[in-house]
Amino acid sequence: MINFAQRSWLQWLTLFGWIAIGTIIRFINLDAKPPWSDEFATLVFSLGNSFRTVPLDRAIALDTLLQPLQPHPAASLGDVFHNLMTESTHPPVYFLLNHLWLQLFPSDEGLVSLWAARAFSALLGVAAIPASFGLGWLAFRSRLVGQIAAAMMAASPYGIYQAQEPRHYTLAILVIIASLACLIVATRCLESRKPIPNWLVFTWVAINSLGIAIHYFVTITLCAEAIVLLAVVWKQFKIQNSKFKIQNSKFPDSPVRADFEPQFIDGSRESFAKPAPTTSGLIAVAAGTIAGGLIWLPFLQSIPDNQMTDWIYRGNPFGSILESTARFLAWMISMLWLLPVEGVSQPIALVCGAIVIAFLFWTLPILVSGWKIQLWRSPSRSGIQVLGGFVLVAIALFSIVTYALGADLSIASRYHFVYFPALMAIVSAALAICWDSDSFVQHAKINWTPRQQLRLKFLQTRGKVAVVLIWLLGFFGALTVVFNFGYQKIERPDRLVPIMQQRSQNPILIATAHYTHAQARELMTIGWQFKHLYGSQTHSPLFLLAQHDRSSNRSVETLYRTIAELPKPLDLWVVNFSSARHDLEKGNNKTCVPDSQRRPKAHGYRAKLFHCQ
Numbered sequence: 163m164i165n166f167a168q169r170s171w172l173q174w175l176t177l178f179g180w181i182a183i184g185t186i187i188r189f190i191n192l193d194a195k196p197p198w199s200d201e202f203a204t205l206v207f208s209l210g211n212s213f214r215t216v217p218l219d220r221a222i223a224l225d226t227l228l229q230p231l232q233p234h235p236a237a238s239l240g241d242v243f244h245n246l247m248t249e250s251t252h253p254p255v256y257f258l259l260n261h262l263w264l265q266l267f268p269s270d271e272g273l274v275s276l277w278a279a280r281a282f283s284a285l286l287g288v289a290a291i292p293a294s295f296g297l298g299w300l301a302f303r304s305r306l307v308g309q310i311a312a313a314m315m316a317a318s319p320y321g322i323y324q325a326q327e328p329r330h331y332t333l334a335i336l337v338i339i340a341s342l343a344c345l346i347v348a349t350r351c352l353e354s355r356k357p358i359p360n361w362l363v364f365t366w367v368a369i370n371s372l373g374i375a376i377h378y379f380v381t382i383t384l385c386a387e388a389i390v391l392l393a394v395v396w397k398q399f400k401i402q403n404s405k406f407k408i409q410n411s412k413f414p415d416s417p418v419r420a421d422f423e424p425q426f427i428d429g430s431r432e433s434f435a436k437p438a439p440t441t442s443g444l445i446a447v448a449a450g451t452i453a454g455g456l457i458w459l460p461f462l463q464s465i466p467d468n469q470m471t472d473w474i475y476r477g478n479p480f481g482s483i484l485e486s487t488a489r490f491l492a493w494m495i496s497m498l499w500l501l502p503v504e505g506v507s508q509p510i511a512l513v514c515g516a517i518v519i520a521f522l523f524w525t526l527p528i529l530v531s532g533w534k535i536q537l538w539r540s541p542s543r544s545g546i547q548v549l550g551g552f553v554l555v556a557i558a559l560f561s562i563v564t565y566a567l568g569a570d571l572s573i574a575s576r577y578h579f580v581y582f583p584a585l586m587a588i589v590s591a592a593l594a595i596c597w598d599s600d601s602f603v604q605h606a607k608i609n610w611t612p613r614q615q616l617r618l619k620f621l622q623t624r625g626k627v628a629v630v631l632i633w634l635l636g637f638f639g640a641l642t643v644v645f646n647f648g649y650q651k652i653e654r655p656d657r658l659v660p661i662m663q664q665r666s667q668n669p670i671l672i673a674t675a676h677y678t679h680a681q682a683r684e685l686m687t688i689g690w691q692f693k694h695l696y697g698s699q700t701h702s703p704l705f706l707l708a709q710h711d712r713s714s715n716r717s718v719e720t721l722y723r724t725i726a727e728l729p730k731p732l733d734l735w736v737v738n739f740s741s742a743r744h745d746l747e748k749g750n751n752k753t754c755v756p757d758s759q760r761r762p763k764a765h766g767y768r769a770k771l772f773h774c775q
Contacts, residue, residue, distance in 0.1 A: 177291075177292060177295055177308075177312055180291055180315075180316040181292060181312075183316050184287070184288055184315065184316030184317070187316070187322055187640045188284040188287050188288060188322060189281070190644045190645075191644050191646070192280050192281065193280060194646075195646055196651065196654075196655050196687065196690065196691050196694070197651075198651040198652045198653045198687060198766070199652070199680060200329065200652070200683075201328055201329070202231070202686045203250065203683060204256075204279065204329055204330075205231055205276075205279055207249075208242065208257045208279070209230070209232075209233055209234065209261065209264065209274055210237030210238060210242045210261060211230040211232075211234065211245065212245045213230060213249060214249070214679075215229060216229070216230065216707065217707075219708060219709050219720045221704040221705070221724050222704065222706070224689050224693060224702040224703065224705070227682075227685060228273060228686060228693065230686075231273045231686070231690075232269070232272055232273060233264065233274055237261075239258050242254065242257050249679060252330070252377070252378075253374065253375045253376060253377065253378060255372065255375040255376045256334075256377075259333070264278055266278075271693070273690075279328035280326055280328050282328065283325055283327060283329060283331075283333075284332075286332035286333050286336060287321060287325025287326075287335075290315055290321065290332065290336055290339065291312050291315050292312065293339045293340070293583075294312050294314070294315040294339065294583060294587065294590075296308065296343065297311065297339050297343055297583065297587050298310070298311035298590050298591070300343055300346055300347075301342075301343075301346050301545035302536070302542045302546070302587075302591050302594070303541050303545070304591075304594060306597065306598060307591050307594040310593050310594050310629070311586055313590075314498070314586050314636060317637040317640045318586065318636060318639075319497070319498075319636065319639035319640050319642060319649070320493070320496045320497040320575070320578075320582060321335075321497070321582070322640045322643045322644060322649075323575075323649040324579060330376050330377050331377070333376050334376045334379075334380055337369055337376060337380065338380065338579070338583055339583045341370055341373060341383060341384070341387065342549065342587075344362060344365060344369060345387050345390065345548060346548060347362055348366070348444070348447075349390075349391070349544055352391075352395060352398055353394070353398065357443060358443025358444065358447070359443075362443070363443050363446045363447055364450075366447050366450075367447055367454060370384055370447075370451040370454060370455075371450070371451065371454025371455070374451075374454060377579075379579075382560070382580045383580050384451060385555075385559060386552050386555040386556040386559060386580075387552065389555045390548055390551045390552050390555060391444060395441075483565075486564060489572040489573070489575075490557070490560070490572050493572075493578045495518060496575070496649075497582055497586065498589065498632070498636055498639075499521060499632075499636050500638075500639030500642050500648045500649075501518055501639065502647035503515055503642075504647055504648055504649075506647060518635075528592065528593070528596055528628055529589060531592070531595070531596075531620055532591065532592025532593060532594070532621065533550065533588065533591070535602070535617060536595060538614060542591065545591065546588060546591055549584045549587050549588050552584050553585050556580050556581035557581065560577075560580070575649075593628075593629045595621055596621045596628055599618060599624075600622060600625070602618050651766070652765070652766050653765065653766030653767060654766055655691035657764040658688065658762065658767050658769060659691040659692055661764065661769075662703075662769075665733075665757065665759065665762070666733040666735075667733070668732055669701065669703070669704070669729075669731075670703035670733050670735060671703065671725070671728065671732055671733070671734050671735070672705050672735045673705070673706040673721050673724075673734065673735070673737070673739055673742065674706070674708070674736070675707075675717040675738075675739050675742070676710055682707055685705050685707065687766075688705075688737070688767075704728070706721065708721050708724075717739075717742065721736075721739075725754065726753070730753070730775055731774065732773075732774040733772070733773060733774070734746075734754055734773075734774050735772075736769070737769045738769075743770045746770075746772055754773065754774040755772060755773055756771070756772050756773075757770075757773060
């Protein structure tokens with residue numbers, strides 16, 4: 163077997179290979195998939211533009227609808243910050259960086275370059291590969307764990323999905339990796355009863371504050387880290403207390419002096435009159451992180467009442483507990499493997515799903531055995547306890563938010579970036595034992611129990627072949643994502659727009675009700691696809707955003723007024739506009755009649771065609 167420790171050049175060459183593979187995968191078909199509405203939020207705000215420039219309550223042309231996607235040289239970082247803070251619920255760091263990045267690229271037919279926007283996120287995803295190597299190396303003191311972590315991150319289907327969207331999640335993943343590295347170092351300081359260095363305190367506070375300014379869900383990461391640290395502190399306190407009791411029991415009649423400092427069996431001395439030196443460092447980290455997070459408190463307080471976040475509070479998670487639990491498991495599995503489950507026939511999707519589930523049951527004993535052996539080894543015990551505990555606590559916090567607070571975090575896979583890098587690290591630690599099982603069997607200590615020996619021999623029967631198979635299924639999952647057979651976009655205008663063109667022989671009006679700029683983004687997905695497929699032709703459709711008023715039927719009245727003002731014949735497409743569709747189907751507007759053909763199905767849209775004569 164190649165000894166990486168003795169051949170550092172091979173170590174770096176292998177890591178470069180994983181980076182190259184990950185880069186190629188992330189840039190395949192980067193701009194082939196049409197953008198969905200959340201991506202338009204990134205594009206518009208990163209340009210320093212606003213959705214408020216899109217006119218409401220009147221028919222507008224395609225170029226007017228897409229005007230917020232036009233780069234403006236005069237737009238500044240201040241414009242990015244102002245528009246984001248007044249129109250969105252996200253912190254600004256990623257958008258500010260993306261603004262600077264997009265200035266390096268020319269426009270695409272007058273609009274922002276989709277490839278450029280996605281490339282920034284893809285590059286951040288590539289950076290997570292060597293970062294994962296560093297986390298694995300640091301946490302488990304093993305280059306082999308680092309190499310497997312880099313390999314798994316390079317081909318992770320979930321990682322590819324996040325990296326191919328111009329969103330802030332890949333940047334947040336990098337920050338979480340850095341914060342977890344600080345957690346590992348701090349834990350070792352606690353275990354060795356050494357003070358946390360000042361450089362680590364300042365670095366950790368800066369990383370945590372930056373993470374909160376990238377995505378508010380990083381606070382879940384920080385809460386999970388805090389709980390793990392409290393567990394480590396409590397464990398050290400119990401060990402310390404037991405040592406003191408043992409020492410005291412050896413000399414029960416010794417006099418107690420005022421300046422007495424108990425001496426433990428290992429010869430160390432510790433005073434109980436003051437906290438351990440590591441405590442002050444942890445307090446400083448906690449205080450600095452809280453101070454860095456309080457900056458965003460006014461914005462955080464407004465999020466629960468914001469219409470932009472209403473969708474996550476809909477439904478009763480307890481009423482569909484099996485469904486939400488299944489989603490949690492699906493997102494975690496897709497971090498490792500995926501096969502075509504979208505864009506294929508149902509039998510193929512079912513077969514692929516069954517293969518993934520069967521492979522999971524085949525892999526679980528390998529992972530469990532690897533984790534147990536890592537727990538038995540003193541060099542890696544701390545790493546598996548800290549990162550494994552972090553993953554369990556993070557998942558528990560997700561469950562509390564979902565079931566106790568009623569915000570179903572299982573709905574969106576993108577939110578699970580919080581524990582993604584830690585999960586990849588502990589999986590890699592288990593696979594490293596399987597890869598190197600022959601060496602472990604040869605050098606196993608005599609005092610290893612028969613149970614421990616049995617687990618080693620079990621992993622030896624799987625060996626390197628098992629690790630290669632696990633990575634290959636992840637690689638096929640990565641290709642599944644890039645070729646659009648998994649993790650498809652929420653909206654599929656590439657399916658809806660050709661149907662519109664095929665079914666409509668007359669000028670088209672596409673209408674929807676306007677609640678927030680989310681509806682403007684939904685129409686932009688359709689408009690972008692029209693421009694992409696047909697260019698700025700004279701027969702491009704008109705669009706209507708009818709302002710919704712909960713106390714009246716204003717949006718439907720606006721639609722009828724607009725129809726009356728436009729020349730006939732006219733083909734009206736109502737998209738995600740239930741009130742208008744029901745009203746038109748009742749015949750309340752004599753001008754428009756529903757199309758007799760079956761309603762088209764396109765993911766993300768509830769579309770209905772009416773012919774207005």
